[in-house]
Amino acid sequence: MAASEVDVFANEDKRTLELSGHVGFDSLPDQLVSKASAQGFCFNILCVGETGIGKSTLMNTLFNTTFENEEASHYEQKVELRPHTYELQESNVNLKLTVVHTVGFGDQINKEQSYKPILEYIDAQFEKFLEEELKIKRSLFNYHDTRIHICLYFIAPNGHSLKSLDLVTMKKLDSKVNIIPVIAKADTVSRNELEKLKIKVMSELVSNGVQIYQFPTEDEAVAEINSSMNTLLPFAVVGSVDDVKVGNKMVKGRLYPWGSVEVENEKHCDFVKLREMLLRVNMEDLREQTHARHYELYRRCKLEEMGFKDTGTDSQSFSLQQTYEAKRKEFLVELQRKEEEMRQMFVNKVKETEAELKEKEKELHERFEQLKRMHQEEKKNLEEKRRELEEEMNAFNRRKVAAETLMGQALQGCSQQPFKKDKDKKN
Numbered sequence: 001m002a003a004s005e006v007d008v009f010a011n012e013d014k015r016t017l018e019l020s021g022h023v024g025f026d027s028l029p030d031q032l033v034s035k036a037s038a039q040g041f042c043f044n045i046l047c048v049g050e051t052g053i054g055k056s057t058l059m060n061t062l063f064n065t066t067f068e069n070e071e072a073s074h075y076e077q078k079v080e081l082r083p084h085t086y087e088l089q090e091s092n093v094n095l096k097l098t099v100v101h102t103v104g105f106g107d108q109i110n111k112e113q114s115y116k117p118i119l120e121y122i123d124a125q126f127e128k129f130l131e132e133e134l135k136i137k138r139s140l141f142n143y144h145d146t147r148i149h150i151c152l153y154f155i156a157p158n159g160h161s162l163k164s165l166d167l168v169t170m171k172k173l174d175s176k177v178n179i180i181p182v183i184a185k186a187d188t189v190s191r192n193e194l195e196k197l198k199i200k201v202m203s204e205l206v207s208n209g210v211q212i213y214q215f216p217t218e219d220e221a222v223a224e225i226n227s228s229m230n231t232l233l234p235f236a237v238v239g240s241v242d243d244v245k246v247g248n249k250m251v252k253g254r255l256y257p258w259g260s261v262e263v264e265n266e267k268h269c270d271f272v273k274l275r276e277m278l279l280r281v282n283m284e285d286l287r288e289q290t291h292a293r294h295y296e297l298y299r300r301c302k303l304e305e306m307g308f309k310d311t312g313t314d315s316q317s318f319s320l321q322q323t324y325e326a327k328r329k330e331f332l333v334e335l336q337r338k339e340e341e342m343r344q345m346f347v348n349k350v351k352e353t354e355a356e357l358k359e360k361e362k363e364l365h366e367r368f369e370q371l372k373r374m375h376q377e378e379k380k381n382l383e384e385k386r387r388e389l390e391e392e393m394n395a396f397n398r399r400k401v402a403a404e405t406l407m408g409q410a411l412q413g414c415s416q417q418p419f420k421k422d423k424d425k426k427n
Contacts, residue, residue: 040094049154058239076104186236
């Protein structure tokens with residue numbers, strides 16, 4: 001069958017038929033639910049914020065448990081991401097939860113590169129999933145998906161606006177991950193200051209073009225609640241796993257000398273709203289947005305770098321083999337070019353080294369000749385001094401002999417004189 005005939009059949013209007021009796025495919029949603037429940041779900045949360053801002057406490061409060069987490073110091077030399085995976089179960093639904101903490105974020109003196117380890121971690125998870133997809137023998141059914149589904153960005157409550165680090169980091173992350181900004185430790189500021197801070201934060205995000213996650217409004221079942229919650233961002237939250245007594249009941253909260261703050265009291269903070277939106281209403285949408293938007297963007301850019309492309313406007317078919325061969329030829333040409341560059345670089349380096357060695361050899365030869373001349377001159381001077389010393393020694397010896405001769409004659413003359421006097425006396 002020709003391709004044109006296939007196109008004609010494909011463009012025909014679809015006919016709707018009525019069934020004369022029950023068939024059974026209406027149970028497909030139930031089958032999907034049973035299969036998904038048996039397989040379980042995964043959900044990955046990235047917590048970005050300064051050390052001590054309450055990331056771990058909020059995670060413990062969200063999931064009503066205590067996660068194992070090492071306490072970080074304020075003296076980390078660099079930003080480090082520490083993922084921890086947990087198996088949770090609620091009403092026969094299994095959830096593989098991964099919480100990733102950014103240890104040391106914002107603690108360095110130079111904070112310009114603080115966001116880079118976070119970007120690299122997110123891209124690394126995308127790369128792992130893409131490698132699994134491109135394998136000949138894939139196992140996506142059992143694959144542990146570590147792609148980040150949501151980034152909870154913790155904003156310090158003690159400022160009147162966002163810090164430059166917050167704006168830069170969220171701007172770099174908004175095309176990689178779903179971002180929900182939260183104001184941490186909301187019980188440390190007054191209600192009026194909190195409202196002003198919310199308005200200021202959203203104004204700065206909009207003016208700087210930061211795209212945060214918007215709760216979807218396409219589904220009529222959740223359109224109303226999601227629309228109202230979009231106007232309340234960023235959420236002002238308080239976290240606590242301690243039970244405090246308020247009236248005649250025990251609730252999660254914090255006890256202060258002036259009173260208590262209830263975590264699940266919507267008049268005190270937005271924790272309940274965050275939990276509703278994050279876990280009970282939009283968890284599946286966060287997973288879908290991660291796969292359909294952020295991962296697809298990464299995948300498309302990566303495949304385009306590898307030389308793959310979709311069918312063009314001229315409706316030419318796409319051949320994986322041709323793309324592979326073309327990319328292989330480009331790689332071989334590039335490899336040969338780099339080999340030639342390395343070879344030429346090596347030859348030039350050898351020539352430079354030979355020229356340097358020859359120059360050193362010439363310098364050493366000149367130095368040797370100079371030392372040789374100096375040695376000869378010193379030898380000549382020493383010979384002259386030796387000859388002078390020998391002449392002086394010979395002259396000294398001659399004078400010594402002459403002096404000894406004269407002394408002997410003088411002694412002999414002196415010994416004869418007394419003998420002559422005695423003889424004269426006798427006469």
